[in-house]
Amino acid sequence: MSSSDFIAALRGLSHRYWGTHPFHQRMHGGELSEHELKIWAANRWYYQCVLPQKDAAIISNCPLPEIRREWLDRIVYHDGAQAGDGGIERWLRLCTAVGLDREEVLDQRHVAPGVRFAVDAYVNFARTKPWLEAVASGLTEMFAGHLMQRRVADMLANYPWIAREDLAYFTNRIDKVSGEGKGTLDIVVRHAVTREQQEKAIAALSFKTDVLWSMLDAIERAAAKE
Amino acid sequence: MSSSDFIAALRGLSHRYWGTHPFHQRMHGGELSEHELKIWAANRWYYQCVLPQKDAAIISNCPLPEIRREWLDRIVYHDGAQAGDGGIERWLRLCTAVGLDREEVLDQRHVAPGVRFAVDAYVNFARTKPWLEAVASGLTEMFAGHLMQRRVADMLANYPWIAREDLAYFTNRIDKVSGEGKGTLDIVVRHAVTREQQEKAIAALSFKTDVLWSMLDAIERAAAKE
Numbered sequence: 001m002s003s004s005d006f007i008a009a010l011r012g013l014s015h016r017y018w019g020t021h022p023f024h025q026r027m028h029g030g031e032l033s034e035h036e037l038k039i040w041a042a043n044r045w046y047y048q049c050v051l052p053q054k055d056a057a058i059i060s061n062c063p064l065p066e067i068r069r070e071w072l073d074r075i076v077y078h079d080g081a082q083a084g085d086g087g088i089e090r091w092l093r094l095c096t097a098v099g100l101d102r103e104e105v106l107d108q109r110h111v112a113p114g115v116r117f118a119v120d121a122y123v124n125f126a127r128t129k130p131w132l133e134a135v136a137s138g139l140t141e142m143f144a145g146h147l148m149q150r151r152v153a154d155m156l157a158n159y160p161w162i163a164r165e166d167l168a169y170f171t172n173r174i175d176k177v178s179g180e181g182k183g184t185l186d187i188v189v190r191h192a193v194t195r196e197q198q199e200k201a202i203a204a205l206s207f208k209t210d211v212l213w214s215m216l217d218a219i220e221r222a223a224a225k226e
Numbered sequence: 227m228s229s230s231d232f233i234a235a236l237r238g239l240s241h242r243y244w245g246t247h248p249f250h251q252r253m254h255g256g257e258l259s260e261h262e263l264k265i266w267a268a269n270r271w272y273y274q275c276v277l278p279q280k281d282a283a284i285i286s287n288c289p290l291p292e293i294r295r296e297w298l299d300r301i302v303y304h305d306g307a308q309a310g311d312g313g314i315e316r317w318l319r320l321c322t323a324v325g326l327d328r329e330e331v332l333d334q335r336h337v338a339p340g341v342r343f344a345v346d347a348y349v350n351f352a353r354t355k356p357w358l359e360a361v362a363s364g365l366t367e368m369f370a371g372h373l374m375q376r377r378v379a380d381m382l383a384n385y386p387w388i389a390r391e392d393l394a395y396f397t398n399r400i401d402k403v404s405g406e407g408k409g410t411l412d413i414v415v416r417h418a419v420t421r422e423q424q425e426k427a428i429a430a431l432s433f434k435t436d437v438l439w440s441m442l443d444a445i446e447r448a449a450a451k452e
Contacts, residue, residue, distance in 0.1 A: 052294055056286035060279045060353065065305045065314065068278055072301060079291045079298075088291065127286065127353075 003189050006198050010139055010185070013202070016209035017143040023220040028150060030158025037098040037159070039223035041091075042110035047119050047215065048091040052078045054126045054134075062131035067187065071135075077176060090169035097166035098159075114218025122211045129204070136188045136201035137208040141181040148174045229415050232424050236365055236411070239428070242435035243369040249446040254376060256384025263324040263385070265449035267317075268336035273345050273441065274317040278304045280352045280360075288357035293413065297361075303402060316395035323392035324385075340444025348437045355430070362414045362427035363434040367407040374400050 001009070018024055023040070026032055032040070055074040062068050080086025095105045104110065126134040148170045155162055164171070192201045227235070244250055249266070252258055258266070281300040288294050306312025321331045330336065352360040374396045381388055390397070418427045 049289075052291070053286045053289070056282045056294070059301065060282035060286050062279070063275075065278070065312075066309060068282070068301065069305050069308070072298065072305075075285065075294065075298060079295050082295070083292060086291075 001195065001198060006189060006192070006201075007185065009198075009202050010136075010188075010205055011142065013205050013209055014143045016206065016213065017140060017147075018209070018212040018216050019143060019147040021213060021216040023216045024147075028154040028158075030154070032159075034099060036223040038100050039110055040219050041095045041098050042100055042105050042108075043112055043115045043215070043219045043222065045091060045095060045105050046108060046111045046115055047122075048078070048088055050119055050123050051087070054123045057123065057126040058131050058134045061127075061129075061134065067131070067135075070183065070187070087169060087173070090172060094162075094166055094169050097162050110222075112218045112222035114221070115215050118211045118214040118218065122208065125204075125207065130200075132188065132191050132197065133200050133204040135184060136192070136204040138184055139181070139188065139201075139205045140208050140212060141177050141184060144177045145174060145181065148177065227421065227424060232415060232418070232427075233411065235424075235428050236362075236414075236431055237368065239431050239435055240369045242432065242439065243366060243373075244435070244438040244442050245369060245373040247439060247442040249442045250373075254380040254384075256380070258385075260325055262449040264326050265336055265338075266445050267321045267324050268326055268331050268334075269338055269341045269441070269445045269448065271317060271321060271331050272334060272337045272341055273348075274304070274314055276345060276349050277313070280349045283349065283352040284357050284360045287353075287355075287360065293357070293361075296409065296413070313395060313399070316398060320388075320392055320395050323388050336448075338444045338448035340447070341441050344437045344440040344444065348434065351430075351433065356426075358414065358417050358423065359426050359430040361410060362418070362430040364410055365407070365414065365427075365431045366434050366438060367403050367410055370403045371400055371407065374403065 023032075027037075027040070052075045055071060055078070059068045059071050059075075062071070076086070078087040080089060092102060092105060096102060122137070125137060152164075152167050152170050152174070155167060156164060188201050192198045249258075253263075253266070278301045281297060281304070285294045285297050285301075288297070302312075304313040306315060318328060318331060322328060348363070351363060378390075378393050378396050378400070381393060382390060414427050418424045
């Protein structure tokens with residue numbers, strides 16, 4: 001298909017992005033309890049902390065130095081250039097803001113099996129699929145910028161104990177994601193040249209929306225338990 | 227075993243390092259024909275160009291951000307911070323100096339099956355083994371610094387059409403390797419704490435010496451063919 005049809009097909013998956021998940025809707029509406037926010041933050045930690053490993057798997061499978069060079073920044077973004085820096089640390093700060101001890105986040109005691117399975121499926125996808133499909137799975141970034149902007153505003157408005165600095169993960173990520181969404185799309189459009197590659201890229205993005213959606217399903221259920 | 231016994235056991239594998247391989251001995255003695263040098267450079271290219279992927283596999287398997295941060299430099303070292311930079315490019319320069327076209331290196335037409343098998347085994351090891359064993363397999367660096375210093379001197383003395391600038395891969399690598407050898411050993415000693423982990427680290431280094439040795443066996447045979 002033409003580049004524009006291909007891009008339209010990818011963008012057409014936006015309705016499956018977790019922005020519309022009931023749990024996120026309640027979050028934005030200020031309806032989550034402190035307990036639910038804690039369970040959410042502690043579970044999503046599992047996702048945040050494997051992202052560098054997922055990105056390294058993509059680099060490991062990619063024979064093109066120019067793509068490897070471009071992708072390397074993501075590992076640095078998450079892990080930070082030095083200790084105490086990076087996206088992972090910013091997520092830990094948010095965890096603390098919602099009332100979690102650092103220790104209970106790091107030891108993953110709150111991580112629900114369903115979250116673990118979904119996140120592991122994502123890392124496994126990146127390890128075992130061709131690099132182009134793994135890159136395409138990351139195109140959920142295309143849908144993330146707008147949602148994060150709303151999230152920062154809604155969380156500041158609705159959860160008064162959370163300060164703007166605690167949301168550094170999101171405020172920092174907003175710029176990054178708008179940039180990355182474009183760069184990632186460029187890579188996918190440039191390298192998915194056959195119909196089959198394009199369809200695999202669309203399937204990869206669809207798979208990733210399932211990963212994120214399943215995470216929130218499992219988080220919602222885990223948070224409702226107590 | 228104690229740290230010092232462990233380090234001694236690792237260093238004790240130095241006699242299996244490819245420094246003493248007959249092909250290397252002939253190289254240092256100035257006895258290789260131009261054809262042999264070409265086949266050597268074109269084959270070793272296959273090794274050089276998968277190193278970033280091998281290092282990314284280690285990062286992908288490592289759950290410790292501090293190790294991932296430290297290991298990331300290796301990918302940058304080989305791939306370069308931008309196009310036309312890095313260890314891979316310096317190896318291509320050496321290939322050109324011994325009379326190969328860039329194209330016949332890049333398309334890997336001279337790569338012998340035995341070299342491919344050995345190198346693939348190395349990458350596969352890094353992808354499938356625990357990160358600590360994969361890191362330990364890189365400890366051949368401990369044996370490399372001295373050999374490279376000798377190589378630069380011997381090649382300049384014995385192959386007059388090779389200039390010092392053409393040997394940038396080695397001159398650049400000498401400093402890097404002395405540093406890395408120490409850093410890598412520190413990681414391995416710090417994280418291999420059980421007897422079993424220590425033995426697996428020793429086995430990993432032994433495996434790596436086999437990889438390198440087999441590469442030279444296959445190169446020697448391929449170069450003798452014509």
